[in-house]
Amino acid sequence: MNRSIIGALSAAVVAVGVLTPAASAAPAPQAACPDAGPGLLRCLTTYTPGLAHTLVDDPVGWGADDLASAYRLPAGPGPDTVVGISIAFDAPNLEADLATYRAQYGLPPCTTANGCFRKVNQQGAAAPLPTANFGWALESTLDVSMVSAACPSCRIVVVEGNSPGFADLAETEDTAVRLGAKVVSNSYGAREGGAPLAYASHYRHPGVTVVASSGDSGFTAASYPAVLASTVAVGGTSLASDPDSPRGWAESAWTYGGSGCSAYIAKPAWQHDTHCGKRTVADVSAVAEDLAIHSTDAGGWLPVSGTSASAPFVAGLYGRSGRAGVAQPADLYARASQFADIVTGNNDPAASGKKCGGDYLCVAGPGYDAPTGVGVPNGLTGF
Template identity: 85%
Template sequence: MVLAAVVAAIGAVTPAASAAPAPRAACPEQPGVLRCLTTYTPGAARALGPAGWGGDDLASAYGLPASAGSDTVVGISIAFDAPNLEADLAAYRAQYGLPPCTTANGCFRKVNQQGAAAPVPEANFGWTLESTLDVSMVSAACPSCRILVVEGNSPGFADLAETADTAVRLGAKVVSNSYGARENGAALAYASHYRHPGVTVVASSGDTGFTAASYPAVLASTIAVGGTSLARDPDSPRGWAERAWTYGGSGCSAYIAKPKWQRDAHCGKRTVADVSAAAEDIAIHYADAGGWLPVNGTSASAPFIAGLIGRSGHAGAIGPADVYAKAGSFTDVTAGHNDPAGAGKKCGGDYLCVAGPGYDAPTGVGVPNGLAGF
C-alpha cells in the first residue's frame, strides 16, 4: 500500500515537472520605452537543423519569383548591439541556399545610431534575438537586397527615432521597425522620424492581440504589418493555408486621423494593420540561444514585408495608400482572430479582431501573392 501511494504521488507530480516552458517575450514590456515584438521558448533551440518555417517555406507560401530581384538597401532600426549578427545571418543564408551577405562583399553593414562602425552599444539578449530575426526575414524575402542595421543606444523613443533617420541618411529606401509601444502623446512627438519622402517605412503591429494601437505602426506614414499562422494545405491550389495569428496586433487609434485611403467603418481614426505575413513558428539561427530556434512575432512579418518591397524595386515609391489601392493583388485571409481571451469576444466578433472577407484589422488587406501588391 505504501509503495502504491508513492508511485501515485510520483505520477501526480510528473506532468507538472516535465511541462514545457511557456513562450517568453524577448523584450519584456517596460514603461517609457519601446520593446521588440518577438517571443521564444527557452530551451527550444537545437544545433542540428532548423525548427519552424524557413526561407524555402516562406518563398513557397508567398509565391516568390526565382529571380533575385533588386539590390535595394533595407534598413533595420533596432536597439542595442548584436555581436554575432553577421555569423548568425551567414548560417541562415547558407541553410536556405541564399547568396552570402557579408561586410566584405558590401551586402551587410552594421553601425551605431550616429552611423559609425564604433563604438557599438552594449549587447542585450532579447534585442539581439530581434536583430537576428530581422536580418533573416529580409534575407528570405529579398536575397539580393543589401542590409543596413542601425543599432540604438537604448530602446528609448529618441534613440530609436535617430536610428531610423540614420538608416535613411545612409541610403536605405525601405526601413523596418520591429518594435512598438502603446500609442501616446510622448511617442507621437517622434512621428516625423518615421516619415521620409522617397522612403518606405514598415512597422510591426504588435504581439498582444486586439488592444490599443501600437506606435510607430499606427502612424499614417507607416505600413503596419500584422501576423498570421501558416500551415501546409495540400488540398488547396496554393498548397498553404493561413489564419490570423492569435497574438497579432490590431487596434483603433485614439490619436491619428483616419487616412483618406482607409475606409473601414467601425474605427473613426487610423486602423492597424494594413497587410500581414507569417508571424508564428519562424526558424532562425541564434547562436546565443544554442543554434536553431523557432520564434514568433510580428517582428518576423514586418521585415519580411520590408524585404519584399525592396525586392520589388519600388521601395520609396510604395506607401500605405498603395497597399489599399492594390488590395486585389494580395491573398485575402478570412479565418482566425487575434483575441487571446476567446474567439473575437473582445471586439464583439467585429472585423477589428476577427478575420473575414475583405479588409480586417488583424490581417489588413491580406498576405503577399508574389510581388504583385508592391
C-alpha cells in the same frame, strides 16, 4: 521543416541540453524583451528558453524556402535595394548568424566584405557600438533573416540605438535613411500616446517606405510606430501546409497579432473601414508564428514568433519589388486584389472575438480586417 520536436515539448522539459520525460509542463514561450517602461519601446519577439540547445544544427520552424513557396516569390533574386533595420543595442554575432541562415537555405552570402551587410551605431559609425542585449539581439537576428528570405539580393544596413528609448530609435531611423535605405523595418512598439507621437516625423521620409510591426498583444490599443499614417503596419498570421488547397498553404489570423483603432491619428483618406473613426491597424500581414532562425546566443537553431517577423519580411518584399521608396500605405489598398485574403481566425482568443463584438477589428473575414489588413503577399504585384 522539422516540427515534431516542438510537439514533443508538450510532454517534455529541457534539461542539460536533452529532452527528459516530463514531470511538469514544458518551458513556455516568453517575450525576448520585457515590458518596456515609460519612454521605451519593446521588441516584438517570443521564443522558448532552452529549446535551441535541444536542436543545435536542426532548423525548426518555417524557413526561407517555405516562405518563398507560401508567398509565391519569383525565382530571380531581385534588385540590390538597401533595407534598413532600426533596432536597439548590439548583436555581436549578427553577421555570423546571418551567414548560417543564408547558407542553410541556399541564399547568396551577405557580408561586410562583399558590401551587402553593414552594422553601425545610431550616428552611423562602425564603432563604438552599443552594449549587447540578448533579447534585442534575438530580434536583430530575426529581422535580418526575414529580410534575407524575402529579398536575397537586398543589401542590409542595421542601425543600433544606444537604448530602446523613443529618441534613440528615432535617430536610428534617420540614420538608416541617410545611409541609403529605401525601406526601413521597425520590429518594436509601444502603446500610442503623446510621448511617442512627438517623434512621428522621424518615421516619415520622402522617397522611403517605412514598415512596422502591429504588435503581439492581440486586439488592443494601437501600437506606435505602426499606427502612424506614414507607416505600413504589418499584422501577423499562422501558416500551415495544405496540399489540398489551390495555394498549397492555409493561413489564418495569428492569435497574438496586433490590431487596434487609434485614439490619436486621423483616418487616412485611403482607409474606408467603418467602425474605426481614426487610423486602423493593420494594413497587410504575413506569417508571424514559428519562424526558424539561428542564434549563437540562444544556442543554435530555434523557432521564434512575433509580428517582428512579418514586418521585416514585408520590408524585404518592398525591396525586392523595385518599388521601395515609391510605395506607400495607400498603395496597398489600391492593390488589395493582388493579395491573398485571409478570412479565418481572430486575435481575441480569450473571448473568441467577443472583445470587439466579433467585429472585423479583431476577427478575420472577407475583405479588409484589422488583424490581417488587405491580406498576405501573393507574389510581388501588390507592392
